[in-house]
Amino acid sequence: MTAAIALLARDVSLAWREGGAIGVALGFYLMVIAIAPFGLGPDLNLLSRTAPGLLWVALLLAALLSADRIFHNDYEDGTLDVLATGPLPLPIVAASKSLAHWITTCVPLALLAPVLGLLLNLSIETIPLLVLAMLAGTPAVSFIAGIGASLTLGLRRSGLLLALLVLPLYVPVLIFGVSTVSAAITGPGSPWPPLMMLCAISLASMILAPLAAAAALRLNLR
């Protein structure tokens, strides 16, 4: 157990120290939300109605584009081979790295979302629910991205391919994530059922996705 936590701590501190990747993800998020109104028009009503959807979609893209980092660096310098033959089961390694991605990429993105929501005239009362929904749904985002990262390890253009493979799998997260917020804005219904579904999907991903990722890692490390 301590080995897994040590691995997690190492990955998180490496990511923080590197800094640039997280900054780029946040900058990308800001960029997409900032230019969206140029495409949609400045009508505040329209923007506030589309804000939850835009914030979620842009978050998915920002998280995905930094996902090939999950295993890439360790694959390149051979650390992944060492980890694969080490005492930690490979699913635990995959889970730890996906969790590190969540902590270092998705959580900052989710915390930035309210600020960007202001650009889109997102109604203030829904901000806590938005952040809650994103924090509940982004573990699924990171862990499913881990599957994509392990499948596309070492391939050219792996970033785009990863996004292509993984985006259809995000449809439920997106649907329930946006519904949580828009249920609070426009009704009908309460935001709690979709939020519960988000939690369920995230929990299921945290358990099952590392198994698939480990299988793909074993395949690519041979």
Add this chain to the structure above:
Amino acid sequence: MPDLGTFDLGPHASFIIAAYAVTFAAVAALTLATLADDRKQRRLLAELEAQGITRRSAAKPSDIQKPTVKRSASNQDTGGKKTPA
């Protein structure tokens, strides 16, 4: 017996025809692509066989030293047909 005389597809006939046309085109394209792929692989296999490389010629040590032996023995000018493995 169905009335074949008045064959009227109604006001949206173009949509019906378009749907069947796209289906026919897609199925035809898929079939032809598969056939073409099949032919191409057979052609490549035939070319390789003509050069004397067969699946049975997985390198045995004796063959490696004299790779030309097998080739000249099987490259008949008259037929080009390989002796069956």
Add this chain to the structure above:
Amino acid sequence: MTLSITSLANPTRFLSFAGKVIPWLAALVVILLGAGLYLSFFVAPPDYQQGETVRIMFIHVPAAWLGMFGYMVIALSALGTLIWRHPLADVSAKAAAPIGATFTFLALVTGSLWGKPMWGTYWVWDARLTSMLVLFLLYLGLIALWQAIEEPGRAGRAAAILALVGAINIPIIKFSVDWWNTLHQPASVFRSGGPSIDPALLTPLFVMAAAFTVLFVLLHLMAMRAEILRRRVHALQQSRVAHAALAEA
């Protein structure tokens, strides 16, 4: 000769089996398609709600079924690759993907062409069409992954993992799309042919479905045969390079 999945594991045996079966399947397809088209156009009455455009349903619904069938074939083949290590399982999966994707694409296009006269727009985000779209995207991902990995064995296993991940997700995606759809369109959920299909329309539907299924099997066998030959060519080309290199040495 006992015919079973294990006895067909040998590629050469499979090739000879395929060669014998394919002509019969082709003949069967022609017969079934002919019967189906005749029934669709000349026997089935125009639906009292939709008029003649119901004839598009005779392609749209079977194509959708075959799109889903294709993914099931891929998922089963994926199990064959990963669990039972059947030698031809990844060949089966790779061959099935373009065929299933084409049927799914046809379901989308015919659904769109059916929708314009029915609902006035070329596309609606109703549960069924949206699910078909997501299925199509899953197919694209599989095909892209195959293209991206060079070595066939590794590509087959990677695609098998992706196929199973997708298969597990499909019920969740379907559930979420249904939920999303009822959230936004509580009024009407369009179902093919209305709440219950007129029995007179069932026969052409099933004949066309049968025709498409046999067509799938036919194209699948043909594609598997081509893929096996492609791998032989590749192996021979490798050995030719090896021979040349050794001859130089």
